[in-house]
Each structure stands twice: as C-alpha cells, then as structure tokens.
Amino acid sequence: xxxxxxxxxxxxxxxxxxxxxxxxxxxxxxxxxxxxxxxxxxxxxxxxxxxxxxxxxxxxxxxxxxxxxxxxxxxxxxxxxxxxxxxxxxxxxxxxxxxxxxxxxxxxxxxxxxxxxxxxxxxxxxxxxxxxxxxxxxxxxxxxxxxxxxxxxxxxxxxxxxxxxxxxxxxxxxxxxxxxxxxxxxxxxxxxxxxxxxxxxxxxxxxxxxxxxxxxxxxxxxxxxxxxxxxxxxxxxxxxxxxxxxxxxxxxxxxxxxxxxxxxxxxxxxxxxxxxxxxxxxxxxxxxxxxxxxxxxxxxxxxxxxxxxxxxxxxxxxxxxxxxxxxxxxxxxxxxxxxxxxxxxxxxxxxxxxxxxxxxxxxxxxxxxxxxxxxxxxxxxxxxxxxxxxxxxxxxxxxxxxxxxxxxxxxxxxxxxxxxxxxxxxxxxxxxxxxxxxxxx
Amino acid sequence: xxxxxxxxxxxxxxxxxxxxxxxxxxxxxxxxxxxxxxxxxxxxxxxxxxxxxxxxxxxxxxxxxxxxxxxxxxxxxxxxxxxxxxxxxxxxxxxxxxxxxxxxxxxxxxxxxxxxxxxxxxxxxxxxxxxxxxxxxxxxxxxxxxxxxxxxxxxxxxxxxxxxxxxxxxxxxxxxxxxxxxxxxxxxxxxxxxxxxxxxxxxxxxxxxxxxxxxxxxxxxxxxxxxxxxxxxxxxxxxxxxxxxxxxxxxxxxxxxxxxxxxxxxxxxxxxxxxxxxxxxxxxxxxxxxxxxxxxxxxxxxxxxxxx
Numbered sequence: 231x232x233x234x235x236x237x238x239x240x241x242x243x244x245x246x247x248x249x250x251x252x253x254x255x256x257x258x259x260x261x262x263x264x265x266x267x268x269x270x271x272x273x274x275x276x277x278x279x280x281x282x283x284x285x286x287x288x289x290x291x292x293x294x295x296x297x298x299x300x301x302x303x304x305x306x307x308x309x310x311x312x313x314x315x316x317x318x319x320x321x322x323x324x325x326x327x328x329x330x331x332x333x334x335x336x337x338x339x340x341x342x343x344x345x346x347x348x349x350x351x352x353x354x355x356x357x358x359x360x361x362x363x364x365x366x367x368x369x370x371x372x373x374x375x376x377x378x379x380x381x382x383x384x385x386x387x388x389x390x391x392x393x394x395x396x397x398x399x400x401x402x403x404x405x406x407x408x409x410x411x412x413x414x415x416x417x418x419x420x421x422x423x424x425x426x427x428x429x430x431x432x433x434x435x436x437x438x439x440x441x442x443x444x445x446x447x448x449x450x451x452x453x454x455x456x457x458x459x460x461x462x463x464x465x466x467x468x469x470x471x472x473x474x475x476x477x478x479x480x481x482x483x484x485x486x487x488x489x490x491x492x493x494x495x496x497x498x499x500x501x502x503x504x505x506x507x508x509x510x511x512x513x514x515x516x517x518x519x520x521x522x523x524x525x526x527x528x529x530x531x532x533x534x535x536x537x538x539x540x541x542x543x544x545x546x547x548x549x550x551x552x553x554x555x556x557x558x559x560x561x562x563x564x565x566x567x568x569x570x571x572x573x574x575x576x577x578x579x580x581x582x583x584x585x586x587x588x589x590x591x592x593x594x595x596x597x598x599x600x601x602x603x604x605x606x607x608x609x610x611x612x613x614x615x616x617x618x619x620x621x622x623x624x625x626x627x628x629x630x631x632x633x634x635x636x637x638x639x640x641x642x643x644x645x646x647x648x649x650x651x652x653x654x655x656x657x658x659x660x661x662x663x664x665x666x667x668x669x670x671x
Numbered sequence: 672x673x674x675x676x677x678x679x680x681x682x683x684x685x686x687x688x689x690x691x692x693x694x695x696x697x698x699x700x701x702x703x704x705x706x707x708x709x710x711x712x713x714x715x716x717x718x719x720x721x722x723x724x725x726x727x728x729x730x731x732x733x734x735x736x737x738x739x740x741x742x743x744x745x746x747x748x749x750x751x752x753x754x755x756x757x758x759x760x761x762x763x764x765x766x767x768x769x770x771x772x773x774x775x776x777x778x779x780x781x782x783x784x785x786x787x788x789x790x791x792x793x794x795x796x797x798x799x800x801x802x803x804x805x806x807x808x809x810x811x812x813x814x815x816x817x818x819x820x821x822x823x824x825x826x827x828x829x830x831x832x833x834x835x836x837x838x839x840x841x842x843x844x845x846x847x848x849x850x851x852x853x854x855x856x857x858x859x860x861x862x863x864x865x866x867x868x869x870x871x872x873x874x875x876x877x878x879x880x881x882x883x884x885x886x887x888x889x890x891x892x893x894x895x896x897x898x899x900x901x902x903x904x905x906x907x908x909x910x911x912x913x914x915x916x917x918x919x920x921x922x923x924x925x926x927x928x929x930x931x932x933x934x935x936x937x938x939x940x941x942x943x944x945x946x947x948x949x950x951x952x953x954x955x956x957x958x959x960x961x962x963x964x965x966x967x968x969x970x971x972x973x974x975x976x977x978x979x
Contacts, residue, residue, distance in 0.1 A: 313937050320727045338940060342728035430832070431920055488813025490832035490921040502814055639939035650922040653834070 270300040271326040271566065271573040274315065277305035280519050280593030281382070288586045292577050299573035301327070309495060319344050319563075326566035327574050332369030332378055332559040333634035334641060340372045345561040349375045351575060358579050365628040366557035366598045369635070378559035379578040383595035384622045385515045386554040387438045391535045395423050395509040404510070404537040408446070408475065411540050415482050418509050424486035426479075427508035429494035433645040434633050436652045438512055439479075441553040441632055443472040446542040450551065450627045456669065457635060464665040468546070473651060473658030475542075480652060490653060497524060504528040512539065514554055515618050518611070519594040529611075536617055552621055553629040557598045591615060596622065643668050714953065721946035728940065739943030749948075751923060752931040759841060759927055760906040766846045767853055767902060768895070774850065775857020776887060789858070796851045804915035807844050834924030837917050841925055844912060849905075853898045860894030861887060900963045904956045928952055 275285050282305050289301050304325070306314055312335070318324050324344060330336060339345045352359045358379075359367075366380035391404055399418045405411040418425040429435045444452045448468025456463035463469075479485070486508050492498050497520050502508040504525035511517070522529050541549040560581075562574045587597040591609050596602060596618045603619040606612050622628065633641040647664050650656045656664070724735040743749055778789040795803070810817045811830040818826030831837050868886050877885065910929040913919065919926035919934065926934075928948060936945030 316727055316937065316940065320729070322730055338726065338728060342726060344728060431918060433920075486814065488829035488832045491811070491813060491829055491837075491917075492832075493808075498812065498815060507814060639941055642934060642939040646923060649920055653922045655834075655922045 269567075269569050269573075270302045271570040271577070273301050273303045273327040273329070273577075274306055274311075274318075274325040275303065275329040276308050276311055278308065279523065280595075284586060284589035284593065287589060288581060288583075289577075291583070291585065292580050295580070296573075296576060299569075299576055301573060301577060322565060324563040324565055326563050326570040327577070328561045328563055330378070330559050330561065331555065331631075331634045332380075332557075333630050334636045334638060335634065336369070336377055336559060336561065337372045338638060339561065340377050344564055345377050346564050346571065347375050347377060348379065348562070352376055355579060361599055362582075363556065363598045363600060363622070365622075365625075368628070369556055369630050370559050378561040379581070380557035380598055381560050381581050382558040382598065383590050384554070384556060384598050384618070385595070386552040386618060386621050386625070386628070387442065387512060387514055387539070388552075388618070388621060389510055389512050389537050389539055390503060390517060390521075391510040391537070392503055392506055392508070393533050393535050395506050396535075398506075399423060399509065401509075404535060405540050406537075407540050408443075408542040412479070412482060412484075415479075415484050419483055423506065424502065424508040425483075425510060426485050427492075427499045427502040427511040428485045428489040429492045429499035430485070430490035430649075430652055431492060432494035433649050434631070435494050435499070435513070436648050437632055437645065438514075438553065439476055440472060440648065441629060442512070442539040442551075443475060443542070444469060445547040445551050445553070445627070445629065446539065446549065447472050447475075447545045447547060449547040450629055453629070453632060456665070459670050461669065462662075462666050463669060464662040470658050470662060473661055477651070477654060477658065480654065490649075500524065504534075516595070518614055522594055522611075534614075536614060538621055548626040550621075550625050551627045551629065552625045553631060555634075556628050556630065640668050717946045717949045720942055721944075721950050723943050723946075725942040726940045727936070727942045735943065739941075739947045743944045743947040743951075746944075748923070748926070748931060752926055752928045752948075755838070755923075755925060756907065756927040756929075758838060759845070759909065759925075760903055762838075763842045763845045763849075763906055764899065764902050766842055767850055768899065770846070771850050771853035771898065772857050772888075772891065772895075774854040776861050776883070778854060779858045779861035789854075792851045792854060794851070795848045798848070800848070800911045801915050803844060803848055804912045807840070808916055811840065831917050832921050834921060837921060837925050841909075841913055841916060844916065845906070845909065848912075849902070853902070856898050856901075857891065857894055860891045864890045896963060896966075900960050903959050903963055907952055907956050907959070928955075 273289065276282070286303065286305070289303050293300050315324070315328065315330075319328075319339065319342070328339070328345065330339075336345070362380055363384060366384065367376060370376050370378040370380050389404065395418070396402070396404070399414070399421045401414050401417055405414060415425045441453070448466060448471075452463075452466050452468045452472075455466070486492070486502055492502075499508075499511060499513065500517050500520050501524065503511045504521050518529075518534075521534060525534075528534060538549070538552070560574075560578065562571055566574065582597055582599050587599060587602055587605060590597045591602075591605055591611075594611050594614065596606070596615055603616060603623075606615040606619065609615055633645060636644060644665065647656065647661050651658070651661050720732065721739055722734055722736060723732045724738060725732045774792065778785050778792070808831065809815075813819065813827065813829050813832065816826075817823075818828070828836055830840050864887065868890070869882055872882050872886055908929055909927060910933060913925050913927060913930050914933065917925045919930040929952065932945050932948040932952065935941045935948065
C-alpha cells in the first residue's frame with residue numbers, strides 16, 4: 231500500500247509536468263520541414279472565418295498554377311496556434327511556411343536561427359516589395375533585416391460606436407478629445423448603457439487603451455524608449471499621466487460592469503456594442519467583420535459608427551497616429567528543404583492577387599497593397615473600408631501592438647501588470663516601478 | 672462466525688511471503704514500465720531543464736547552472752502562487768470533505784431512490800473539465816449569463832472579474848465536479864463497516880447522530896485519508912479548469928502554481944524557470960502526501976475491528 235501510494239502520487243505530480251507533452255499533439259498530417267517531408271511545402275495558418283477560406287483559396291490557386299510546387303496546409307485555431315507552433319519549432323517539426331504576427335515573436339524565431347533572412351530575395355524582387363505599404367515591413371524587420379513577407383490586411387485599432395445608443399443618451403457626436411469622452415460618460419450611465427465595452431480578461435484589449443493614450447500624450451517615443459531599454463523609461467511623466475487617466479476612466483465607470491471577466495475570443499465585447507448594452511468600443515478593425523457576421527442587421531441599418539481615438543488636450547502625440555497590425559507575416563523555416571523554400575518564395579510572389587484582395591475586401595479588410603482603395607468603391611462596406619485605408623495610410627506613425635513588439639517574456643510581464651492596473655490593484659507608480667524592473671532583461 | 676474469514680485470510684501472506692512475492696512481482700512490471708516512460712523519464716528531463724535557459728525553440732539546450740532557480744525563488748510571484756495554490760487546496764478540501772462524507776453515507780444505504788440519486792450525483796464526473804469550465808464561464812457572464820438573463824440580483828456579480836469571488840468560483844466548480852467521486856469512495860467505505868457494530872450500538876440506545884459520530888466517522892478514518900490525499904495532491908495540478916475559467920486572472924488572483932508554470936513555459940518561453948516550478952510542484956506533492964499519511968496513519972497496524 232505504501233509504495234503504491236507513493237507511485238500514484240508521483241504520477242499525479244508528474245501529470246503536472248506532463249502538461250509539457252500536451253503541446254506535442256500537433257496535426258498528424260504535417261510531416262514537418264527538413265526531415266524528408268516530401269517535396270510539398272507545409273503551411274500552417276489560423277482557422278475560422280473570414281480568413282481561412284481566403285487563405286485556402288490563395289493556396290488552391292497557387293497549387294493549380296504550379297504543378298511542380300505544391301503546398302499542404304493545416305488550419306489551426308487562434309487560441310492554440312502560438313503554443314502549437316512554438317512546440318513544433320522547438321521539436322524541429324516547423325512547417326515550411328510560418329504564419330505569424332511579426333515583431334517580438336518573429337525576433338525570438340530569428341534569435342533561435344529558425345527562420346530564413348529574406349532581405350536579399352526582396353532586393354532581387356523589388357516589385358514584390360514595392361507594391362505593399364511601406365509600414366507593413368516594420369514588424370517583419372529584425373535588426374535591419376527582413377525575415378518575413380507581409381501579407382493579408384492592415385488592421386488599425388479604432389473606436390467603434392453604436393449610433394442608436396448615442397441617440398438614446400442624447401449625445402450628438404463621437405468625442406474628439408479625452409475631456410469630451412470623460413464628460414459624456416454619465417449621460418450613458420444614466421440611461422443604463424455602459425459607455426465603453428471592454429474584453430478585459432484578454433488583457434491585450436486593455437493594452438490598446440494604453441498604447442493610444444501613451445502616444446496621444448507623449449508621442450511614440452514614450453514606449454519606444456522603454457522598448458529600446460532606456461533606464462526608468464516607464465516613469466516618464468507622460469506615461470504616469472496616461473496610466474492615471476486610465477484609472478480615472480475606470481473609476482468614472484467608463485467601462486462596462488464586469489469587464490475583467492469578458493473575453494475577446496468569445497466576441498462578447500462586440501456583442502455588448504451591437505446589442506446596445508455598451509455605446510463605444512476600442513478594438514481592432516477586424517471587429518467590423520465580427521459585427522457584420524454576428525450582429526444581424528446592425529451594420530445594414532446604419533447603426534455602426536467609427537472614429538479615430540480621441541486627442542488629449544496638450545498632448546505631444548500626433549492625433550493621426552495609430553496602433554495595430556500593419557499586416558500578417560509569413561516566414562520560411564530554415565529547416566525546410568531547398569525545394570520547399572523555392573516553393574514558399576514562389577508562393578509569396580503570388581500573394582495578394584486581385585482575387586485574394588477582393589476576398590479580403592469582401593470580408594471587411596483592407597489589403598496592404600498600395601492603391602487598393604481603388605477597389606473599395608464597389609464594396610457595400612466602402613464607408614468603413616475607406617476610413618480604414620485613410621487611417622492607415624495617413625498615420626504619421628503606425629505603431630505595432632506592444633505585446634507583439636516586445637519579447638514574449640516582457641510582453642507577459644506587461645500584460646500581467648496591465649491587468650492589475652485595470653483591477654486597480656496597483657497604482658500608476660507601482661506599474662512604472664514593476665515595468666522599469668524588466669528593462670535590460 | 673461471519674467475522675472469522677478475514678482473520679484467516681490475512682494470515683497466509685505473512686507465512687509464505689517469500690514464495691509468493693517472486694511469482695507475483697511480474698504483475699507490477701507493465702505499470703512500472705509505463706510509469707518509467709511517461710512519469711520518471713520526463714521528470715528527469717524536467718529536472719535537467721530546470722538548470723537551463725532553454726527557450727523551447729532551439730534544438731540544443733543551453734545550460735545556465737542555478738540561474739533559473741535563482742530567478743524563480745527570488746520572484747515575488749512565487750510566494751503568491753504558492754499562497755493561491757494553498758488557498759485553493761485548503762478551501763476545496765474543507766468544502767468537499769464534509770459534503771462527500773454526508774453524501775457517501777446517504778447513498779450507502781440500500782434503498783432504491785438513493786441508488787437513483789447516486790447515479791444522478793455521478794453525472795458531473797463524466798464531463799470534461801474544459802467543458803465544465805466553459806459552461807460555468809458562460810453561466811457566470813456578467814452581461815449575458817444566468818444572473819443577467821433571470822434578473823436575479825444576487826447572481827449578477829462580477830464572478831470571475833473580482834479576485835475573491837473568482838477563487839470562490841474555482842473552489843465551487845472544483846467541488847461540484849469532484850464531490851461525486853469522493854462520495855463514491857465514502858460509499859464504499861461505509862458499506863464495509865460491519866452491521867454488527869450498528870446493531871450493538873442500537874442495543875446500547877445510540878441514536879442516529881451518535882452512531883454517525885461514534886461508529887461511521889472513526890471507521891472511515893482510512894477512507895478519509897485516501898480521499899484527502901487525492902484531494903490535496905490533485906489540487907496541486909488544477910490547471911485546465913483555472914486556465915479556461917479565469918486564465919489566472921483577474922490580475923493574478925487565481926494564478927496557482929500550475930498556471931504560473933504554464934505561463935512561464937509556454938507563453939514567455941522560459942522553459943528553465945517553468946521546469947524549476949514543475950520540480951517544486953513534484954516535491955510539494957510528495958511532501959503533502961506523506962504529511963496526510965502521517966496525520967492519520969501513525970498507528971496503521973492497529974486494528975479497527977478490535978473486539979469484534
């Protein structure tokens with residue numbers, strides 16, 4: 231009895247460590263990169279509408295046109311994608327084409343020598359490079375070298391609002407300044423409408439507020455200094471001001487009650503907006519597609535409005551600055567065979583053809599191709615798409631989401647502190663102290 | 672007379688232990704081999720990794736001595752995670768044990784309606800933890816959940832958005848799922864108590880309550896130890912439920928050790944410190960299991976059926 235007990239409890243404890251093994255249950259049909267996976271290049275990307283059929287379509291057209299170069303795809307759910315990919319890369323089983331968000335995540339692959347440098351290829355194929363938004367290459371670049379092909383759509387973070395809720399509360403126009411935003415909060419609360427929807431449990435949703443507030447108050451340098459490792463960069467007065475303002479907003483009941491248990495993955499935050507339980511929301515432009523799919527006639531009836539994040543009086547930042555995803559990014563695994571790499575590059579050159587661009591536009595996205603606004607006019611969503619094209623192309627600075635720019639470990643510390651800040655568990659000063667401690671690590 | 676066979680049965684192993692253990696030991700081999708491959712070897716791997724600064728992305732593992740251990744042991748997040756783990760362990764034990772014993776005693780009696788109820792009680796155990804967590808998350812949603820739909824004020828709390836409430840929810844869901852399992856253990860335990868004891872007590876004029884406290888509870892001592900060991904050691908590994916319900920939040924209010932380990936290893940790519948936490952988890956599990964055995968098992972050789 232004694233020994234059996236001992237064994238069973240060590241097994242129990244080992245089950246915890248065995249969690250590590252869970253990640254290994256990757257898709258069975260991907261035989262991986264260099265390890266004799268046949269000639270076909272493998273390609274993993276995010277599943278689910280609207281992106282999956284468009285990505286699949288691009289691959290299908292490529293496979294049809296190039297009988298000598300084939301691509302095998304595996305679509306993976308968003309929530310598990312990053313963990314699965316990391317495990318696969320660590321095990322030397324990476325797909326030949328790696329779909330990702332660029333930035334800090336890409337840098338960690340570069341540091342581990344897992345992805346190929348594409349700088350020379352882009353130099354030889356200037357046409358491929360020059361037709362895309364220049365800003366889209368920012369997150370693809372690590373230490374001056376390009377490691378990824380920008381693809382798909384630009385997704386700035388913008389304010390969405392429910393026109394009906396504004397009418398009910400007697401607010402005529404969306405707020406242009408921070409002071410205006412603060413002043414209209416009671417009008418919504420009096421009508422039982424939450425002023426702002428927020429999926430607080432996901433944490434990066436809270437972060438978007440800080441990104442834009444930091445920028446509006448102190449310009450992009452406030453975060454860039456922290457990113458560059460300047461000592462005590464988070465104690466910058468502009469940063470403290472922004473952190474204080476966000477806690478003021480929380481104390482003024484700006485966000486929907488219970489926001490810290492709302493998750494972005496369930497799209498409950500958009501639901502609050504289109505069901506009229508909340509008046510406004512700060513979110514990525516992809517929300518439009520979600521509201522269009524889930525919100526019934528909300529968009530058709532013209533109830534959705536949108537505007538750029540309000541300016542802060544006396545702030546140094548340019549009010550045209552935006553944050554978000556400058557594109558999605560495809561890298562080539564360094565473990566792929568020569569043939570697979572050749573296929574991948576051919577595929578990159580074929581991306582964002584007219585058909586794919588149309589697909590993204592139909593889904594409510596703006597392709598990262600220069601002049602793609604000429605295609606927007608015929609779209610039923612042209613108002614929104616033109617707004618996104620303008621916001622993205624006119625921005626003085628297109629900032630990358632902080633958690634994508636930072637290394638994964640700093641990003642986690644940041645998100646954890648942001649969650650505590652929004653819970654009012656820590657003060658702006660404590661936030662700054664905690665974050666200063668991560669600088670140089 | 673009916674009590675005699677156990678005494679006879681317990682004698683032979685002691686007498687012929689040498690001859691039998693040889694012929695029987697092979698039976699342990701399949702389990703031992705599986706345990707070595709899936710338990711001990713990964714465990715050794717984790718121990719090795721805890722002395723490295725592996726990111727999980729490279730094929731070679733860079734060793735860095737005690738760096739990972741230092742960073743974990745000096746991190747203020749560790750005492751917090753330990754405290755949360757302990758809190759969940761203690762409170763879920765306190766919630767589960769009394770209810771499980773009462774339910775176990777209730778369903779141990781042989782009557783038809785109790786058997787039907789016993790089957791119904793068992794249902795939560797058949798559901799996967801992730802499914803349970805998703806369901807509760809939806810039910811407790813502050814804007815679209817049960818409280819908001821029914822309009823019941825007391826249900827309209829920010830259940831998963833407030834630290835103390837979130838821990839309460841975790842413990843409630845854990846108890847909801849596991850009480851059936853422990854009730855089953857207690858049911859078995861209660862059914863093994865010789866009826867003669869109750870008959871004797873009745874002759875002495877003991878009532879229902881007196882019988883429960885003077886016979887049932889003392890007789891369940893070893894069952895309580897078994898069940899408590901499973902609860903205490905099992906609570907160390909609560910991960911999926913917490914991860915799906917709160918992801919360790921709000922803030923770090925439900926960031927138990929297992930969640931902390933996962934975040935460090937797979938979100939931030941610090942496999943070294945994550946492995947160090949895994950080793951701490953293993954040691955904690957061993958220590959706790961030994962402790963629980965010690966608490967009630969000092970006189971393990973003592974008979975509980977003395978005088979019968």
